[in-house]
Every structure is written in structure tokens, then in C-alpha cells.
Amino acid sequence: MILKTLAAAAAFACTLWLPAAAAVDNDAAVKLNKESGCTKCHSVDKAKKGPAYQKTAAKYKGKADGEAKLVDLLTKSPKVKMEDGSEEEHKAVATKDAAQVKNLAQWILAQ
Numbered sequence: 001m002i003l004k005t006l007a008a009a010a011a012f013a014c015t016l017w018l019p020a021a022a023a024v025d026n027d028a029a030v031k032l033n034k035e036s037g038c039t040k041c042h043s044v045d046k047a048k049k050g051p052a053y054q055k056t057a058a059k060y061k062g063k064a065d066g067e068a069k070l071v072d073l074l075t076k077s078p079k080v081k082m083e084d085g086s087e088e089e090h091k092a093v094a095t096k097d098a099a100q101v102k103n104l105a106q107w108i109l110a111q
């Protein structure tokens, strides 16, 4: 009886743990965001030269292609409009590691 309860608890714990294992690596994302100079133009909750990440997250919420759009933006340096109306190439992330870029995109979308 106790064993059965334990087994059920363990199974339950596993279902809770699994999604967590696939979750965003917060520290890695914050570090890459800083090292890439993104903080110069973006903060999580306030607009700087670029929009706040919370605004971006809200914009892409529930959109299947949100992550892919951000990965494109962060790797292909498209032209973007600054707050003052001038155009500049958007800064690319300081890594070629696709998993790291993806992690950063997911982190932004989770704000």
C-alpha cells in the first residue's frame, strides 16, 4: 500500500520534472544577452532604443512561429527602425551555437 503510494508519487514527480528539464536555461540566456550587448537597447520591462522583452513576449504569445522569428532576427541582422526613426542593422547574438540562440529566443518569449 505504502509502496503503491510511493510509486504513484514518483510517477507524478516525473511528469512534473520532465517539462522543467526542457525549460529555458535562465542563466545562460541572461549571460548571452549581456555579452551580446543586447542590454544596451533592451531591458525586460522598459523600452530603451528597442522594445522591452515583455512587449515582444506579449506580441508573440501563442504564435507558433515566434521563436523562429526571433532566431532569424538574432542571426540574420535585418534592418530595424530605432526609436528615433533611423534605420540600423539589428545586432546579432555573440554566438554561433544554435542551441544557445534558441535558448535566448525562448527566454525572451518567457518574459
Ligand code: HEC
Binding pocket: 033, 036, 037, 038, 039, 040, 041, 042, 049, 050, 051, 056, 059, 069, 070, 073, 074, 080, 081, 082, 083, 088, 090, 091, 092, 093, 094, 104, 108
Ligand atoms: C542598437 C540597439 C539594439 C541592440 C544592440 C539590440 N537591439 Fe534588439 N531591437 C532594437 C530595435 C530598435 C528593435 C525594434 C525593431 C522593430 O520594431 O522593428 C529591436 C527588436 C528586437 C526584438 C523584437 C523583435 C520583434 O519582432 O518584436 C527582439 C526580441 C530583440 N530586438 C532582441 C535583441 C537581442 C537578443 C539583442 C542582442 C543580441 C538585441 N536585440 C540587440 C535595437 C537593438
